[in-house]
Amino acid sequence: MLEILNLHASVEGNEILKGINLSVKAGEIHAIMGPNGSGKSTLSNVLAGHNAFEVTKGSVLFEGKNLFDLSPEERAWEGIFLAFQYPVEIPGVSMTNFIKTAVEAKYKYQEKDAPSPAEFLKMMKEKQAMVGLAKSLAGRSVNEGFSGGEKKKNDIFQMAMLEPKLAILDETDSGLDIDALRIVAEGVNTLKKPDNAYIVITHYQRLLEYIVPDVVHILHDGKIVKTGDKSLAFELEKKGYDWVK
Amino acid sequence: MTEKSKDKDIIDDLEKNEYKYGFSSNIESEVFPPGINEDVIRKISAIKEEPEFLLEWRLKAYRHWQTMEHPYWAHITLEKPDFQSISYYAQPSNKPKYDSLDEVDPEIISTFEKLGIPLEEQKLLAGVAVDAVMDSVSVHTQFRDQLEEKGVLFCSFSEAARDYPELIQKYLGSVVPYTDNYYAALNSAVFSDGSFVYIPKGVRCPMELSTYFRINAINTGQFERTLIIAEDDSYVSYLEGCTAPMRDENQLHAAVVELVAMNGAEIKYSTVQNWYPGNKEGKGGIYNFVTKRGLCKGHHSKISWTQVETGSALTWKYPSTILKGDFSTSEFYSVAVTNNYQQADTGTKMIHIGKNTKSTIISKGISLGKSNNSYRGLVRMAKTAENARNFSQCDSLLIGSQCGAHTFPYIDVHNKTATVEHEATTSKIADDQIFYCNQRGISTENAVSLIVNGFAKEVLSKLPMEFAIEAHKLIAISMEGSVG
Amino acid sequence: MQNLDTYIHSLSEKNIAPEVLATYNSLDIPNKKMEDWKFRDTQDWFQGAYNFSPASILTSRDVKDSIADISYDALLVFENGLYKSDFSQPQHIQLEDRKKSSETDFVNKLEVANEICAQDGARIHVSNSESSQHILIASFYSGADTYAFQKNTVYIESGSQLTITEIHISLSNSVRVNHALTIHTEEHSSCEYTTVHSLHNDAQFIQHVRIQQEAESKATYATFPVSGKYIRSWVQVDKVGEQAHTHLNGLFFPILKEHCEQYIFVNHLSPSCETHKLYKGLANDSGFGVFSGKVYVARDAQQTNAVQTNKNILLSDTAKIHSKPQLEIYADDVSCSHGSTTGQIDKDALWYMQSRGIAYAEAIQLLLSGFINDVVQTVSIESVRERIRTAIVHKL
Incomplete structure (x- = not known):
């Protein structure tokens, strides 16, 4: 599904990613762990197409398509979803209107008829219940005045609505208490299907107790320095990041 | 006759007339030769069969106008119009005849299509009365009988002058005297037509009253005069919307609106203003000088102004309220979008005189292209305004680096128990917000439109439903081509 | 006793640049038709009869009584706009000669009059001063019907710092003062200037302040018109270099029939500059207060950050406050806000x-x-x- 080959990327002239190689197949969950500044968020932003990050070398193929030929919204339509570390507040734009615009754009790209208002509302209700997002939030502006936990749940709710092929969860666990973490993780697990894949980016092993990865990668100084199964995460937790340096 | 078939008749009637707003229709008009003098004013008054007092009033206004100087404003670039090159009266003949649509700028037609015209039909089906003012004379008055049952008077100003002269004599100029300003004086001398609304005591007007104004005949200035009187404990919601066809020369529009609210009465006045703004090079477009003022005359009266301003090359407009009655309240909600070379200088005046009066001002300015968008407002707490309160919020959004956004609030407080709060911010759309939308599959253009509509939401939500939808579309259209 | 025009024409023409005199003659007397003068006509400043060369009456006792409570590193004393070396302790502060300018950029006729008539003032030039010193300027105004002019200039060289306090003190009731101040901060320099007015209740004071800031300099200007019949302060800040930061603060409190006006204009001409304005007003009795602030952001001044705050409280039924916090913005990547509240005690x-x-x-x-x-x-x-x-x- 996703093939990353020798990816180099920089921001404001500083090279952050220094040759990433990663292959993700449908049905897999990959965890990427690393200390602060190792390039985790840069990787997720590069995959989603943020223009502050410059790709200097390497290639990324998504379902056989060159990702760098696609605009951020085209990547979204193709099925890449980024759950943000810090979801953005958009004052005045209601959640309902926002997600409706996004869903309709995707259907249009896929040349399918968008769901009727009734179907859409039904879908919203179901998915909100799934991630435990209060119904009242739908009428509010996107992320405005949401608590940290609500923002994260809201991102997972959007993921449920957009049904991506590849979801990248960027430090989704940061700022969540244990209950909120469990609810978010349950939502993520429910959405897991044989034909989609996850990249879970995290600093701590905690999240991986709930979302169990097939493969764990350790990122350090812009490179993947170790790859293993889920036991690698436990080992890392015990020994600390100094171990990989 | 059932309600439905009645509506149908009206629609048929409209279709027969083929009256579509905004089309540059080539109606045979009786147009005065350009120029203004006392004879022109006498002639206007004679054609309209006006009572003597009205002619006298017009002449007084004209004589006063001649003594006035053309105003100068710091944030508007304008040459003084040549008032002798304007024709002051045009009357459509009985048989409208249309030429082909090819004469109209296709851009404007496509704009109309995007807006989902025909609007009249939508309005009629929704049960909204339409009083269409074509050029200077009212050609359509709907639902009049139904309104009359309730005692509501809703007619053209000319008719009102003939049929209810005592009301006109009592209230005309009572809120905006002809001495008020240059363009109000000019309007008082030569006003062509407009709407008159009278809501009797205790009556809630059963429908939204709506009017379309348009400018039509070449070189004909348009000088509407609107007067709305709400007696004790009555309620009325009045909608005004405008579109105008393409013109090369700048056209002048100088309207006067007067509102009077008695004890416990409420007037809600909403405007969607979409006059032709000129082309991308800043050529053409309407000059819009409007004096709108309401008087909260009675205690516990309320006047709300809601406006969405997207059109006109030049807008100069400050819908204002004099809060005279104790416990009276007023609100001003405004969204102004300027693009290309448009200039807008708009805002409000809230003059607090009565005790415990309260006003709220929410103004949202959006500037794009090479345009300039200014908020200019005055909040005055007179010495008598015990416990009066005002809250103002003026936010500006800049899109692009060639435009300007300005805020000029004047706050005068002469009473120690009064409270005035004013806040203003200027910002741009954050790149992070755009990226967040992009990542969810929303294109940049749509994201900007979403965010801008979100920015203006507080105001748009104050509009009656059918207007709100139109306003959303209008805002999107006014921003087209400027993002990317 | 003579009026201002007669006095100006009696001055030796050699000392006045012809351009400046021409500008003076071409400008109108500030009057109520002008936006920034609508609360005060200044006819009397031009046509009334005054004493332009009063005799000195300042004593060391006056100086001591007026500033005993204030600590300083250097002291400069002026009387009616003239330097009083007997009472001053300049230490090693560099005082420059008065330069007559041929600049013709004046905001109004009163500012030009200052340029023509001010013979003296604190002209401070600081270089190589990394630790900030506190200079106290005590400006006295004395004599009956005195009309005094003073012009201070402060120039802070790159990397230097300075703190200045100027106290305006009247020794008699009927003085009027036309005061000007220019501050120039070079790159990486910093200046704090505080003005305090302690004037008789019949004394009148008009001041024009111009601050020019180069890149990464910091300027703080604060004004405290404590007392005086009419005090008007006009301040313009031009940020000509990037990342120039400015703090402008003020507190006005007109009581009885006092009238106090503050006009504060900040021009953001370069990118990444910051401005913080905080003005508070109190008014009691028939006191009259005006705050008019403007932040102008030029097209190139991206990443501007400007915050204006004006808060006022009225304490009596006859007091009045006018507030006009304005924004004029031509750059899109800016964060500008202003808040103004006027009310009563909570x-x-x-x-x-x-x-x-x-x-x-x-x-x-x-x-x-x-x-x-x-x-x-x-x-x-x-x-x-x-x-x-x-x-x-x-x-x-």
């Missing part, structure tokens, strides 16, 4: 304090002291801060 707070046993009058004192506290606190020299606080509290 009644809930008053009630809360009374219910805790604090007497009404005392509660009001406490609340108003709280209201003025943040502005007064911006002054870095403690003895100056206390001087201002005492004077304001005394007025309450």
